[in-house]
Amino acid sequence: MPAPRAPRPRPAQLAVAVGSAVAGCLAGAFYHPAPWQPFDVRAYFLTVLVALPLALGEKRPFPVLVITAGGFTAYLVLGYQPSLNFWGPAVAFVSVAAGERRGRAGCGAVVLAAVIALSGVYGRLPWPVVAVQAVIVPAVAGAVGLTQRRLAQRNAELRRLTALLDRQQRQEARRAVLDERFRIARGLHDTISQHMTIATLPTGIAEYTFHSDPPAARAALGVATRAGRDALDELRRLLIVLRTHDVTGADEGAPARDGAGNGEGPAAPVPDDLLARIDRIPALAEHLEVAGLRVTVRFSGERRPLHPGVELCAYRVVQEALTNVVKHAAAAAAEVTVAYRDHELDVTVLDRGGRAPGPRTGPTPAVGEAVRRAGSGHGLIGMRERAKIWHGTLTAGPRPEGGFEVRLRLPLGQQLPGDHRPPGPDRGSG
Missing domain, CATH: 3.30.565.10 (Histidine kinase-like ATPase, C-terminal domain)
Known part of the structure; x- marks a missing residue:
């Protein structure tokens, strides 16, 4: 019996993951104001950990969300300033809303809201802004994911009708x-x-x-x-x-002709x-x-x-x-x-x-x-x-x-x- 094939990322997802990792590393390298910790090797590792799993978001959406959220939480707890890696968990939740069952999608929304709220707290934002962020970001990501789900369902129905x-x-x-x-x-x-x-x-x-x-x-x-x-x-x-x-x-109303136009x-x-x-x-x-x-x-x-x-x-x-x-x-x-x-x-x-x-x-x-x-x-x-x-x-x-x-x-x-x-x-x- 052949061994199961490992899931392969799509080129577009791989590009998003690599681009997020590079952008997060560049932002941390050139932007490290006080009182946050300087951007060191651990910060680079955690930034890459938040971004690269996005390449498998369509194949393993919920585990990818957990990994990116955990990596971003560790990044914040260690005292590094929030940067572009803030969007890693949000992008991962889009795949969860598009491909997972309703129960898992609800759990994913809670995980994303908690991570966004923690980012606002560590970023020293006013609490109303923290609350609004914790609601708006999961809502927008969930709406995008549901749109992708409907589009995938319509494409599957179109394939079924085409086969029929x-x-x-x-x-x-x-x-x-x-x-x-x-x-x-x-x-x-x-x-x-x-x-x-x-x-x-x-x-x-x-x-x-x-x-x-x-x-x-x-x-x-x-x-x-x-x-x-x-x-x-x-x-x-x-x-x-x-x-x-x-x-x-x-x-009978329109007799066909052959290639020579002879009516045969x-x-x-x-x-x-x-x-x-x-x-x-x-x-x-x-x-x-x-x-x-x-x-x-x-x-x-x-x-x-x-x-x-x-x-x-x-x-x-x-x-x-x-x-x-x-x-x-x-x-x-x-x-x-x-x-x-x-x-x-x-x-x-x-x-x-x-x-x-x-x-x-x-x-x-x-x-x-x-x-x-x-x-x-x-x-x-x-x-x-x-x-x-x-x-x-x-x-x-x-x-x-x-x-x-x-x-x-x-x-x-x-x-x-x-x-x-x-x-x-x-x-x-x-």
């Missing part, structure tokens, strides 16, 4: 990193998992029909190829958005071709036909452009819900309803459960089972996270009459400027 702010900033930075990781995970799930699900089904069909129906196998492989290209395109869009754009649009900073607006929009839902439904799932898409209300993040959220929820139908349900048909209301976007995805009668156009049971096993179980979590980002709500669960329903409600507080409707008429697919 630093911890909060570290926590916020860590939370921001986690949020970004979740955002990337959602994006990868949307682009890789769902597109690969669509690509897996045709390859299974092609394997099953490779010898019995070569044209069907080639058609299925063509669908898988297109699904792979779509996955790569979505991944490219995701990487561009993550690198250069702020999908949340937090600073983190808060720059996201180009329309990089984000999935609601008007791409019918195309998504057509892609799912290869999985044997007929999807009917219906729009209601006045269609209007929305915030890009809201449109992306709605599209991804529909994409995940339909993919879950392919993975986990035995349904042959699903319905998507997008309702534009005055202050809300209402999106519903439902399947009625069971298989419709007629020839099977979807994957074989073995392929379907492989796709269902590939599900990660993170789909509903990701959908709820997306809805929460845009202050919306998402409910999902089985329907009493059979099947499953996912419903998304998003408030429409932010809209893009202008009133340009998305291209293409309202249409369904199935």
Whole structure:
């Protein structure tokens, strides 16, 4: 166990102590009127004894006061004239009032008053002056010490608040990193998992029909190829958005620019071709036909452009819900309803459960089972996270009459400027 370190005086305190000792010695050497004793070796020693302990006044305030008061008392009793060393006990009491408990500070005030009174008596001052000195000097020194105490307390509180702010900033930075990781995970799930699900089904069909129906196998492989290209395109869009754009649009009013002033900073607006929009839902439904799932898409209300993040959220929820139908349900048909209301976007995805009668156009049971096993179980979590980002709500669960329903409600507080409707008429697919 290392030995405790001895307290070291601060440079300012050391300067005060040395300066007091030198000044007291010089005053005694050049000022020694009668009838006081001549300034000799003992006087020099006692003057230094009164002054030098002041260097440790902040570390050991009360012992320093006792030493300086005792040294000054011995100096007076031996008959030496009072000089500048009169201020040694007063300076020591300032540290006592600033750093000691109230009881010790009171005792220190009594010690200082007694020493000041003794100095007045040995200095042959009138008794009223002696009394006033004995009261005024401790009062002034105590007021200075209390001021230093309050200042030290405020500095300690400031250090505490600074440390608390630093911890909060570290926590916020860590939370921001986690949020970004979740955002990337959602994006990868949307682009890789769902597109690969669509690509897996045709390859299974092609394997099953490779010898019995070569044209069907080639058609299925063509669908898988297109699904792979779509996955790569979505991944490219995701990487561009993550690198250069702020999908949340937090600073939409003042787009940031990069170092070259090109408007490609983190808060720059996201180009329309990089984000999935609601008007791409019918195309998504057509892609799912290869999985044997007929999807009917219906729009209601006045269609209007929305915030890009809201449109992306709605599209991804529909994409995940339909993919879950392919993975986990035995349904042959699903319905998507997008309702534009005055202050809300209402999106519903439902399947009625069971298989419709007629020839099977979807994957074989073995392929379907492989796709269902590939599900990660993170789909509903990701959908709820997306809805929460845009202050919306998402409910999902089985329907009493059979099947499953996912419903998304998003408030429409932010809209893009202008009133340009998305291209293409309202249409369904199935």
